[in-house]
Amino acid sequence: MKIKIALLGLFFANSMIDPIYADPYEFQLEADEVDGASLVEKDALETKDATKAEQLIKVGATVKMSPSIIYQDEAISTGNSLSAQLKFSANVPKAWCNKEVKVSIGTNWNGKEFNVNNTAVAIGKMVTMGYTSTIFGYEKADGSFLISPSETVLQLKHAYTFGCFQLGYAIERPVKLKLGYFDKNHSEEQDDDEKEKSRVNKWDKLDNKKRPFQTKDRIPAFGINIGVVTDQWNIGLSGLGRLTDYTHGTHEKGSKTHYFLSAGGHLGIQYEIPKQFTLTLQGVYVHGLGDYLLGLAAIQDNKKREEMCAAYYIDQEKDKLYAINAFGGGLMLAYCATPKWTLSVSGSYLRILENEHEHRPAQASKYQYNIVPTLAYEVNKYFTLSGGYNLVKEGRQKAEKDKAMQHKLSGCIKFSL
Numbered sequence: 001m002k003i004k005i006a007l008l009g010l011f012f013a014n015s016m017i018d019p020i021y022a023d024p025y026e027f028q029l030e031a032d033e034v035d036g037a038s039l040v041e042k043d044a045l046e047t048k049d050a051t052k053a054e055q056l057i058k059v060g061a062t063v064k065m066s067p068s069i070i071y072q073d074e075a076i077s078t079g080n081s082l083s084a085q086l087k088f089s090a091n092v093p094k095a096w097c098n099k100e101v102k103v104s105i106g107t108n109w110n111g112k113e114f115n116v117n118n119t120a121v122a123i124g125k126m127v128t129m130g131y132t133s134t135i136f137g138y139e140k141a142d143g144s145f146l147i148s149p150s151e152t153v154l155q156l157k158h159a160y161t162f163g164c165f166q167l168g169y170a171i172e173r174p175v176k177l178k179l180g181y182f183d184k185n186h187s188e189e190q191d192d193d194e195k196e197k198s199r200v201n202k203w204d205k206l207d208n209k210k211r212p213f214q215t216k217d218r219i220p221a222f223g224i225n226i227g228v229v230t231d232q233w234n235i236g237l238s239g240l241g242r243l244t245d246y247t248h249g250t251h252e253k254g255s256k257t258h259y260f261l262s263a264g265g266h267l268g269i270q271y272e273i274p275k276q277f278t279l280t281l282q283g284v285y286v287h288g289l290g291d292y293l294l295g296l297a298a299i300q301d302n303k304k305r306e307e308m309c310a311a312y313y314i315d316q317e318k319d320k321l322y323a324i325n326a327f328g329g330g331l332m333l334a335y336c337a338t339p340k341w342t343l344s345v346s347g348s349y350l351r352i353l354e355n356e357h358e359h360r361p362a363q364a365s366k367y368q369y370n371i372v373p374t375l376a377y378e379v380n381k382y383f384t385l386s387g388g389y390n391l392v393k394e395g396r397q398k399a400e401k402d403k404a405m406q407h408k409l410s411g412c413i414k415f416s417l
């Protein structure tokens with residue numbers, strides 16, 4: 001009879017919890033002809049499968065404090081944001097069809113709200129399901145790029161790996177499509193009318209049950225990703241399609257279900273020489289998927305412009321929807337001057353295309369760009385100091401509605417484990 005005893009160790013160092021390890025040792029109970037049964041330790045060195053202890057649980061945390069000074073429109077403002085992230089992951093060997101299962105949970109606190117960033121289960125190396133980043137994104141995306149997809153969605157993903165080549169596809173819960181009513185009868189002169197300033201676009205309220213356009217969002221989005229990953233190269237090409245079902249009607253006459261297709265493609269390329277420099281390039285084109293991109297999605301945070309980034313209609317009596325098309329690119333170069341000091345410069349540009357059906361109001365976005373140089377100093381592997389400058393400019397449909405450039409100086413104190 002064999003008894004397996006797993007010794008688990010929990011170590012503390014630098015006020016951190018190290019991963020939990022399981023070291024298997026095997027013992028054997030044998031019968032002795034003279035004394036009866038006795039416990040004899042089996043030689044652990046003879047066990048060929050006793051490899052390195054497997055890391056089962058990982059816990060990580062990051063705390064950031066970011067003071068900033070912003071200058072725009074001849075006014076100065078200050079801020080100091082505080083955020084904290086907690087990440088947990090666990091590997092469970094042979095938990096599903098003799099395959100390893102990895103559970104990961106990520107949370108974030110921004111000083112006001114506590115959110116779950118992701119919670120996903122990965123079965124082996126092929127299947128992932130849960131609340132995680134959209135397949136439309138790029139795993140090495142630069143977070144300062146206006147063109148980086150940033151949405152987290154419910155997803156079921158299936159991926160293959162053939163050497164350095166990767167192929168994946170996924171079905172996702174789509175980001176809810178917001179529709180803007182761009183009144184074709186509105187004249188620019190009305191912008192100066194005090195009665196029209198608050199409702200230049202005459203937007204419909206999203207929660208109005210009598211709104212002629214009601215989106216249902218009952219159809220999953222579908223995406224695909226093709227990638228090549230080597231020691232120095234990481235290349236990812238992804239596409240996403242979203243078919244939105246919506247109803248249109250005056251409600252007295254009844255309503256009929258219609259469908260609106262939005263789609264886009266994203267390319268990311270990163271070349272890296274470890275401990276020397278990293279070059280990242282990204283490009284994107286979207287047809288009605290502006291709500292997936294950082295630059296355009298930020299417009300939805302503005303209550304006066306929240307329906308200006310993806311799709312719109314110009315006639316309440318017709319069921320026709322129009323997509324907002326946009327393209328853009330970004331570049332980032334990071335250089336490790338020393339093992340402690342890293343200098344990076346990044347910039348991105350996002351352009352909204354014109355077409356014959358455009359009736360966008362004067363304050364709608366026409367283009368955006370930003371330039372972000374950053375200097376970081378790694379005190380140790382847990383503590384990092386950084387500072388940077390962020391230049392942001394947005395052009396609008398009418399130049400007189402443009403805001404001045406935004407100049408932002410910011411620092412960051414980050415502790416991570």
